[in-house]
Amino acid sequence: MKNELKQVIVVRDDLKLSRGKLAVQVAHAAVIGYIRSSPDLRRRWLDEGQKKIVLKVKSLEELMGVRVRAETLGLVTGVVQDAGLTEIPPGTVTAIVIGPDEERKIDRVTGNLPLLK
Numbered sequence: 001m002k003n004e005l006k007q008v009i010v011v012r013d014d015l016k017l018s019r020g021k022l023a024v025q026v027a028h029a030a031v032i033g034y035i036r037s038s039p040d041l042r043r044r045w046l047d048e049g050q051k052k053i054v055l056k057v058k059s060l061e062e063l064m065g066v067r068v069r070a071e072t073l074g075l076v077t078g079v080v081q082d083a084g085l086t087e088i089p090p091g092t093v094t095a096i097v098i099g100p101d102e103e104r105k106i107d108r109v110t111g112n113l114p115l116l117k
Contacts, residue, residue, distance in 0.1 A: 003102040006051040007033050008110050011095045013056040021087050025094040032078035033097035045100035055113040069109045070098045
């Protein structure tokens, strides 16, 4: 069976962002991950339907720990920092993206994190 691809976006739940603001941060993360991925992974991910999962953490420290673990495994990551025009101060880290990459690789880092609901 072919290894399916996905992209995981991890957001900070402690910021208590409005739903609209949170949606924008997730969108920023998805674009960052796409741009930073290899052309092969981008094409495969697009062909497979662009699977995305949004998970949450409780703090900036936990978020950065997830990023470090992903990078240690050679996964593409990116950090979203807000411009500070509406709800939070400029430069606030709101989310990270991992991938797109193989699900099994990403799950080694994020498999224990809760879904954002």
